[in-house]
Amino acid sequence: EVxxxxxxxxxxxxxxxxxxxxxASGVTFGDFPMSWVRQAPGKGLEWVGFxxxxxxxxxxxxxxxxxxxxxxxxxxxxxxxxxQVSSLKAEDTAVYYCTSDEEGSGYYMTxxxxxLVTVSS
Amino acid sequence: xxxxxxxxxxxxxxxxxxxxxxxxASQSVSGYLAWYQQKPGQAPRLLIYDASNRAxxxxxxxxxxxxxxxxxxxxxxxxxxxxxxxxxxxxxxxPSFGQGTKVEIK
Numbered sequence: 001e002v003x004x005x006x007x008x009x010x011x012x013x014x015x016x017x018x019x020x021x022x023x024a025s026g027v028t029f030g031d032f033p034m035s036w037v038r039q040a041p042g043k044g045l046e047w048v049g050f051x052x053x054x055x056x057x058x059x060x061x062x063x064x065x066x067x068x069x070x071x072x073x074x075x076x077x078x079x080x081x082x083x084q085v086s087s088l089k090a091e092d093t094a095v096y097y098c099t100s101d102e103e104g105s106g107y108y109m110t111x112x113x114x115x116l117v118t119v120s121s
Numbered sequence: 122x123x124x125x126x127x128x129x130x131x132x133x134x135x136x137x138x139x140x141x142x143x144x145x146a147s148q149s150v151s152g153y154l155a156w157y158q159q160k161p162g163q164a165p166r167l168l169i170y171d172a173s174n175r176a177x178x179x180x181x182x183x184x185x186x187x188x189x190x191x192x193x194x195x196x197x198x199x200x201x202x203x204x205x206x207x208x209x210x211x212x213x214x215x216p217s218f219g220q221g222t223k224v225e226i227k
Binding site for chain 1: 155157165166170208210212215218219220
């Protein structure tokens, strides 16, 4: 069974950067794409971006709303995916979930518990 | 960007009743649509993928239908644990989610 655990959230000042981690277990991590989805307090789900497996080039794609400020990477040797967000704004305040797409279907079978990022001075 | 519009925003029903949730896409997504359930304080859970296929472990009272731009999630007889928020998601283009439908106890 795949398990995902996010870490790295917290209170951050506007304009600063933050790196979130997503550690996977119970699976051959390098075989499938990883995505990040966020949810602002009391709001719906927003896709942030994804990284493909290195077998598929390790390509990344990002939502237009965050493009240029976010970067997703992965370290398959450690079974960790990362989300780096720079120039943080108040509207980046959200619970950030990592998700895995074990079948490469474009749907999200497994989710972490989420990590809360609060952007405030 | 494909916009998904869910209706109604809130559905007030009693246990045992049938729930019908709608998701409409701004352009065709073929059959590439999923439904998720989210309870307070929890991550979403995949229920249905490719419009009508139940994910592993999802009970048969959950069913999905539709194609193109109009999709429906039906819960045939609501159980107490089904009261939650439901989201649709398309993967035809860059992924996007609907704004959610809350199914609440009447």
